Amino acid sequence: MSKYKIVTKATVILMLSVLAALVIQGCSKDEPQDAGDATEQAETQSVDTTDKEAEMVKLEVGDKAPGFSLLDQDGQEVSLGDFAGKKVLLYFYPRADTPGCTKQACSVRDSNAELAALGIVGVGMSPDKPEAQKKFDEKYDLGFKLLSDADHKIAEAYGAWGEKKKAGKTTMSIIRSSFLIDESANLTGVWYSVKPDETVPNATAAVSR
Secondary structure, rough: OHHHHHHHHHHHHHHHHHHHHHHHHHHHOHHHHHHHHHHHHHHHHHHHHHHHHHHOOOOOOEEEEEOOEEEEOOOOOOOOHOOOOOOOEEEEEOOOOOOOHHHHHHHHHOOOHHHHHEEEEEEEEOOHHHHHHHHHHHHHOOOOEEEEEOOOOOHHHHHOOEEEEEOOOOEEEEEEEEEOOOOOOOOEEEEOOOHHHHHHHHHHHHHOO
């Protein structure tokens, strides 16, 4: 009987030890430190987002159009000064040969005669490399300049580079935008977050006003 009691006590002690270990392990998984770290990260991201938004350039009608000198789809250097004396419909798109960007580019292509009659030259710009721009041009027979802004510096200068939220994640990317530049390199039209099929109508309406 004494032996039975000793065994029982030993078993109870062992069970209590195992239970204590499980409780400690469970607590460590729910350590308040994790929640604190997550909150700190969220606050840091929020601060970073606010700072980035504060730094973003937003151009307005009447501003001088930022200059540029970039390679086109043929590897030729193209500058804003090359269009002196002409109106330029400059638009920024996220990526060549994607649905929205294709729709936008084809609308500029199909409106070439209308734009030319108003003295407007269409120019597209994205972070794509010249080789990708070339394939895009040839696939849809676009026939106008597509410039490679690989480091998105020009997009930043125009305020067409910023934050986008998708599936709960925030990334930096092209903000689809279009600008109408007059013969003296002044902005006569500014459209941020423009829809692909509104790019040309916005420009032609601005000239007709």
